[in-house]
Amino acid sequence: SSLRSVQSAAKIFLKHNEKLDMLYLNAGMISAGANDDGALPLSKDGVEMVFATNVLGHHLLCRLLTPALHNSTMARVVLTSSLASFESYSYGVATDLQTLNG
Numbered sequence: 001s002s003l004r005s006v007q008s009a010a011k012i013f014l015k016h017n018e019k020l021d022m023l024y025l026n027a028g029m030i031s032a033g034a035n036d037d038g039a040l041p042l043s044k045d046g047v048e049m050v051f052a053t054n055v056l057g058h059h060l061l062c063r064l065l066t067p068a069l070h071n072s073t074m075a076r077v078v079l080t081s082s083l084a085s086f087e088s089y090s091y092g093v094a095t096d097l098q099t100l101n102g
Contacts, residue, residue, distance in 0.1 A: 001029075001043040001052040003060055010064035019071035023062060027054035027081045054081075 013020070029050050034040055043052035062077060069075040 001045075001047075001049055001057060003043075003045050003052075003056065006057050006060045007064065010061055013065065014068060017068060019075075020065055020068035021072045021075055023065055023069060023075075023077045025058040025062065025077070025079045027058065027079070029053040030082055 031050060041049045043049050045052060045056075047056060058079070069077065
């Protein structure tokens, strides 16, 4: 969830590799749970933990590794989510804020 750790990992990878054939990003963090006051925990960067881990970290890693992906002939980026995606609302996946906010 730390953007600094993502930057560090990308830097180490790029130091030792010129190309990357496949980048697999799995959004597997379901919930960090609320604190006693009901607030969601934040990452070291001050971002809600699940969003920081499953979205921002993946976005940053993909952006930082893009040069290595471009150096590959048939590079692929695969994004997956966890089984929690099946635990949807009874009406399916909401596409508007009014539905999401009830």
